Amino acid sequence: MQVVVCAKQIPDPANPYELEPDTHWLVRPAEQILDDTDRYGVEMGLQLAQADEGTVTLVSMGPAGNMQGIRQALAMGADKAVIVDDPALRGSDALTTARVLAKAIEREGFDLVIAGTESTDGYSGVVPQMVAELLGVPALTYATAVTVGDGSVTIHRQTAAGYDIVEAALPAVVSVTAGVVEPRYPTFKGIMEAKKKPVDTLTAADLGIEPSLVQKVVSVEPAPERQAGEIVEDDGDAHLKIVELLEKVKVI
Amino acid sequence: MADVWVFCQEADGAPTSLGLELLTKARELGTVTALYLGAGSDGAFATLGEYGATAVYHFDPGDELASGPVAAALADLVQSHRPRLLLFGQAYDDRDVAGRLAARLGLSVLSNAVDVAIDGAVTTRHEIFGGSQIATATVEDDGPVVVLVRPKSFPAEPVGGGTPTATPVDLPDVGAAAARVTGSHVEEREGPQLEDAAVVVAGGRGLGSPDGFELVERVAKALGAATGATRAIVDAGWVPYAKQVGQTGKTVKPDVYIACGISGAMQHLVGMKDSKTIIAINKDPEAPIFSVADLGIVGDVHKVLPKLAEALEARTGS
Ligand SMILES: Cc1cc2nc3c(=O)[nH]c(=O)nc-3n(C[C@H](O)[C@H](O)[C@H](O)COP(=O)(O)OP(=O)(O)OC[C@H]3O[C@@H](n4cnc5c(N)ncnc54)[C@H](O)[C@@H]3O)c2cc1C
Ligand SMILES: Cc1cc2nc3c(=O)[nH]c(=O)nc-3n(C[C@H](O)[C@H](O)[C@H](O)COP(=O)(O)OP(=O)(O)OC[C@H]3O[C@@H](n4cnc5c(N)ncnc54)[C@H](O)[C@@H]3O)c2cc1C
Numbered sequence A: 001m002q003v004v005v006c007a008k009q010i011p012d013p014a015n016p017y018e019l020e021p022d023t024h025w026l027v028r029p030a031e032q033i034l035d036d037t038d039r040y041g042v043e044m045g046l047q048l049a050q051a052d053e054g055t056v057t058l059v060s061m062g063p064a065g066n067m068q069g070i071r072q073a074l075a076m077g078a079d080k081a082v083i084v085d086d087p088a089l090r091g092s093d094a095l096t097t098a099r100v101l102a103k104a105i106e107r108e109g110f111d112l113v114i115a116g117t118e119s120t121d122g123y124s125g126v127v128p129q130m131v132a133e134l135l136g137v138p139a140l141t142y143a144t145a146v147t148v149g150d151g152s153v154t155i156h157r158q159t160a161a162g163y164d165i166v167e168a169a170l171p172a173v174v175s176v177t178a179g180v181v182e183p184r185y186p187t188f189k190g191i192m193e194a195k196k197k198p199v200d201t202l203t204a205a206d207l208g209i210e211p212s213l214v215q216k217v218v219s220v221e222p223a224p225e226r227q228a229g230e231i232v233e234d235d236g237d238a239h240l241k242i243v244e245l246l247e248k249v250k251v252i
Numbered sequence B: 001m002a003d004v005w006v007f008c009q010e011a012d013g014a015p016t017s018l019g020l021e022l023l024t025k026a027r028e029l030g031t032v033t034a035l036y037l038g039a040g041s042d043g044a045f046a047t048l049g050e051y052g053a054t055a056v057y058h059f060d061p062g063d064e065l066a067s068g069p070v071a072a073a074l075a076d077l078v079q080s081h082r083p084r085l086l087l088f089g090q091a092y093d094d095r096d097v098a099g100r101l102a103a104r105l106g107l108s109v110l111s112n113a114v115d116v117a118i119d120g121a122v123t124t125r126h127e128i129f130g131g132s133q134i135a136t137a138t139v140e141d142d143g144p145v146v147v148l149v150r151p152k153s154f155p156a157e158p159v160g161g162g163t164p165t166a167t168p169v170d171l172p173d174v175g176a177a178a179a180r181v182t183g184s185h186v187e188e189r190e191g192p193q194l195e196d197a198a199v200v201v202a203g204g205r206g207l208g209s210p211d212g213f214e215l216v217e218r219v220a221k222a223l224g225a226a227t228g229a230t231r232a233i234v235d236a237g238w239v240p241y242a243k244q245v246g247q248t249g250k251t252v253k254p255d256v257y258i259a260c261g262i263s264g265a266m267q268h269l270v271g272m273k274d275s276k277t278i279i280a281i282n283k284d285p286e287a288p289i290f291s292v293a294d295l296g297i298v299g300d301v302h303k304v305l306p307k308l309a310e311a312l313e314a315r316t317g318s
Helices: A036-050 A068-076 A094-108 A127-135 A188-194 A238-248 B017-029 B042-050 B067-081 B092-105 B210-223 B231-235 B301-316
Strands: A002-006 A055-061 A080-084 A112-116 A139-149 A152-158 A162-169 A172-176 A199-202 A215-222 A230-233 B002-011 B030-037 B055-059 B085-089 B109-119 B121-128 B133-139 B145-149 B166-168 B180-186 B199-203 B226-229 B256-260 B277-282 B295-298
Touching (some): A055 A068, A055 A094, A068 A080, A094 A127, A094 B109, A139 A162, A139 B067, A139 B092, A238 B277, A238 B295, B085 B092, B121 B145, B226 B231
Parallel strands (some): A002 A055, A230 B295, B055 B166, B256 B277
Antiparallel strands (some): A152 A162, A162 B180, B109 B121
16 A cells, blocks of 8 residues: 655744744744654554555655654655755645645555644645545545555544544545554664655656745734733632632622 | 625534624625535524525535535535635534635635635734734635634624525535545533533643543532643543644633643643633743733642632532
8 A cells, every 4th residue: 555644844843933024934944843743644654554565655845954854754664755845835825735745646656645634833724635635535534543444444533522434445635633643753773764765856847836826924913912910829728819710700 | 795605514403603603704794605514404594594694505415524525516606606705614524625625626725714804805814823923814816715714703693684595505426535424423521512611621731640630520510611621631532632622622712711730832822812711720830821811820730629629619519
């Protein structure tokens, strides 16, 4: 089985994000990490591929930088990576991103595409569905469990009330939630091997895509601040402060 | 008047509150058509009318996964009628249908909007970086624009319109893009619904263990409140996902939100920061949750919560 995992490199969320002053695009340093959301996809892909002697190919769009994030996913065990890095793609919206990913995925060939439900930096939350539509396959979304067998895929699809069981024939796109599987940590051997694994770098033109920007962030301003509240140290009676406030706002 | 189409999903036989919020907003923007996903009924269509829909397209995918066939059928309708704006919620089926529809028609999608306006162009407002900044975005296109709106961005208010005609929409066979829903599992829930509760008591990793969540449940019970949780303890398996509050969970705006052992990460704050009164208990005085709290208690949840529960139980005699 050929598994393709969408893996996004993002600025480390541990540091505050910054926007470029004119375009309001996210500043993307050379040093980017693998989006935590996609570690689950990589792990899921590895487990499904290993069960059936398949391969895992990573597909990514964005500035390659020093490729720390991609190496991280290769070190977990993915076989190869395709990264579409092109200055013309800066500021891409979700649809352009999906077009690029879908073309790259088609070029590689696939039985199953795995993505996260939403990225940590942009979280538009629609890229996997768009990719599925462009590829003409089903999007089995918000998976909390995934099994593959006999040319079909079955997931537990998270709902507001619990989950549904959803089934489709392969090929398909599956988006996985955090917690679908426990991602492995790369081993030393994995890290060494990752350095030798093939990474293809492509441009938009290589995929026959002409990027266009229709969406624009016009302005960004600070949100009105919430008035600072009262902070008290618990001296053993802090619960009484809470009771007092609950009385004041009339919920008790 | 602009034509505004609003996606409304059915839950327990009626439109969800998210759908009604969007209809309420859409009335301000133009003439409203509801896109209703579910089994449908006279009662449900009447509710859509009460909230301002003057026409309804009804999609009932049965046990097919909705997104493929509904997006395909909707794409045909959009192409023949060219509405100015399509509003969806930031919710599961909404995202699936909107994403596929947009890809099918080559439309840009504005996601996570908290407000939307049509003045020449369609413009939207987005809370970014955990709500510390507001971005204004626009799509330079006078064709249909697809916007996904976060829950609770607008109040749901009826206007008392009559029952609109509902037109059933034939769903095409989408062949290789089809998927089937073969089963459904509903998690058991005690107490009020998280999204609608007047008081929410929520817990995070600071509770220390799954047993720690019992303290949250005890306080919630005494207050008749719903319980909520951070993603950290949902992922750890302490509580079901249905309790998660935040970016990838539920958005709540209760009268009172009590955060117990919650650090206040950006992705948690976006789901609860608009609560009327926020109370936080955290042992770290630097915890970001205190920046949104009306009352912050620097202390140990294991000490404060049992006493709080006792005090509340003593009042209600439970
Ligand atoms: C604050 C902010 C707000 C934004 N709002 C919007 C908006 O409203 N509408 C819009 O169209 N764009 C928006 N963008 C731009 C959007 O984030 C980018 O287009 C991004 O490239 C793709 O969308 P996403 O990360 O939001 O995808 P999501 O749909 O959230 O991502 C889901 C999954 O798709 C896969 N994936 C997504 N992008 C990539 C990638 N580049 N490489 C590999 N896999 C990927 C990953 O598996 C990911 O987990 C916004 C960006 C920022 C920073
Ligand atoms: C794409 C993405 C989406 C996300 N979506 C969500 C979401 O929807 N909802 C969500 O909640 N998170 C979400 N997160 C995760 C979020 O970033 C945080 O990791 C999470 O909210 C932290 O949960 P927490 O506050 O329980 O844990 P921690 O951050 O570990 O905080 C625990 C807190 O408890 C305090 N504490 C410890 N012991 C005690 C004690 N005895 N008494 C009192 N206080 C104590 C500590 O001081 C600390 O502040 C998302 C993350 C990503 C990347």
